[in-house]
Amino acid sequence: MLLLYIYKLYIYIYIYIYIYILYYYNINIYIFLQLFYSFFKSLVGKDVVVELKNDLSICGTLHSVDQYLNIKLTDISVTDPEKYPHMLSVKNCFIRGSVVRYVQLPADEVDTQLLQDAARKEAMQQKQ
């Protein structure tokens, strides 16, 4: 009876540690989300082209971004052939982060060295 109790305790502790480790590793997948959120915040006001997963490309000025990398664009225009006529009367839009494929940025607005250093720093922090 006592032995059974000890086994149970052992299993509980084991599971607890296992879940803790899993949780620790899972967090690190999202650590770069904070980095890119900060990165996009620094690009507010710049002109970008957002390509969505449904192949729609929208050109506009980056108004704001949030932690899910949802993007708000102002003064939008559909770049490629306007086979999407329903967007004609829309000037501002909110794009859900999960449907973005690419965000095309002007090359001179991005300090790639800074970005590289920041990413490296994040990766180092996560390792510890």
Place this chain on the structure above:
Amino acid sequence: MNYMPGTASLIEDIDKKHLVLLRDGRTLIGILRSIDQFANLVLHQTVERIHVGKKFGDIPRGIFVVRGENVVLLGEVDLDKECDQILQRVSIEEILEEQRVEQQAKQESEKRKLQAVKERGLSIPKADTLDDF
């Protein structure tokens, strides 16, 4: 998503007419009444707009609750710019007919493409995701 300056928020868009693009390709136009952190939306006096070529047709739908994961984009409709110049509004039956014809044509071309690919001994892997777009 809200109450933080400079973050993308839908709070200011409430009670304004919006155009919502859904993942399955549908377009809904309605007054945004409610939001949450997942971009779930409540639309009032919603109209489903079907576009075929230069024509479009509206189907009144009432109140819509849209799950956030199906939203592609949400755009504020500028009431002054609701241009009917380029686009021509037609009746519901007509636009549904046009849509059916378009879908059929698309299916035909897809079938032919698949056939051509098969003949060459290749295969297009089936997209396992739920995305339709």
